[in-house]
Structure formats: C-alpha cells, structure tokens
Amino acid sequence: MRTTRTAAAAAALATAATLALAGCGSDDGGDKAEKPAKVEKAQHKGGTVLDQPFEKPDLTLTDTHGKSYDLIKETKGHPTLLYFGYTHCPDICPLTMSNISVARANAKLSPEQKKKLRVVFVTTDPKRDTPKELGKWLHGQDPSFIGLTGDFDTIQAGARSVGVSVAPSYKKKNGDIVSTHGAQLLAFSPKDDKAHVLYTEDNTGPEILEKDLPKLVEGKNP
DSSP states (O other): OOOOOOHHHHHHHHTOOOOOOOOSSOOTTSOOOOOOOOEEEEOSSSOEEEEEEEEOOOOEEEETTSOEEEHHHHHTTSOEEEEEEOTTOSSHHHHHHHHHHHHHHHSSOOHHHHHHOEEEEEESOTTTOOHHHHHHHHHTTOTTOEEEEOOHHHHHHHHHTTTOOBOOOEEOTTSOEEOOBOOOEEEEOTTTSEEEEEEOGGGOOHHHHHHHHHHHTTTOOO
16 A cells, blocks of 8 residues: 655644534534644635645545545646545535535636546445445436445545545444534645645535635645
C-alpha cells in the first residue's frame, strides 16, 4: 500500500483546530471527533482554506458497478469533491449531495469542466450500502456521482487521514441504526491532488458551492 500522508499532513493533524463533529443521528457510542488541519482563514460564507492541505486518502474500494476503484489513481489530475456518509442518513447526507448536484448544474462551468469534476461519496455504512443500493441512491442525486463501498476499517482509516471522524454503525434502543460521521466536504485541487479547501455542514449550501466551483475546478482557492 502506498504511503500518502506526509510528515506535514501528520503535523497538521497533531496541531489541528477542532471542528465540531456532525453526522447523521446522535454520536453516542461513537468515536471522538478527528482533528482537521489547521486553517489559514475561515471565510464568512464558504469553504475553509487549509494551512496545510491534506493528501488524498489511499483508498481502493468497490464502486457502484462492483469494480475496484483506486481513489488516488482514478481521480489524479481531476478536481475532486470527497464526502463520507451513508444512504440511510435522514438529513445531512442527502442534503449535502443534493446541494452539490444543484451547484454543479448551475455553476458557470463548461461541459469539459463538468466532465473533469469528480464527486466521490464513500459510505460509512458498508454493511447496508451495497454497490447496488449505493448506485440507486446516488443516481437519484446525480448520475455522474461516484459511490464507493468496502471494508469498514479501510474506510475509517481513509476518513481519519483527512480529519473526518467515522464510527462503526450501531443500533439504538428503538431499533434505528445510526452511522456517526463527520460532515466535512473536502475539495481536492487538480494541480497537486491535495485538499486545500474544506466545507462544513453549515457552509455547503448550493449558492456557496455554485460560486466556488469555477475556481475549485481550476485549482484555485475560493
């Protein structure tokens, strides 16, 4: 397995400023929140520019067609939005993906820019999110979106490498199954394949992403 997290990224994790853990459902029984990178500046409306950008997670998982998908290889040189969540999520996950879909459709992007953009959704609930179920759910959001599933420990390690907390799914007393995860959306630049911009739950509205996407696809910070 290739080593992707550099010493700089490791230092960023060690000295990070904490962002609140957000996810679908309660975080009772879940892991403590990971610490994202130290930020250079927090915009009033929009993404957070990272002082030390994250390397792409070294993830080889299964896509919605049942084929192996190497995240680093398949998205190399492409502007990439990465989100960890699950299809049974009642609120944040479908809203975030819907916001990205609307922004992608409405942003001032050329057909070539839209073609280059990669939007990757990695499930945090692989036991229920089979390739078929994941594909069906994402197709309802945007057919161009890429869905990945696989071994939970691999997914959790990949999420942690970019400061996103992911805990194993658990069943509540009322029978509901909860998958607790961070709600950060990471934007990777096509220039160096690193995440320079991070969006939190409160800053992923379609109007914000629509404004930022033209710059992100060109490898610029919004």
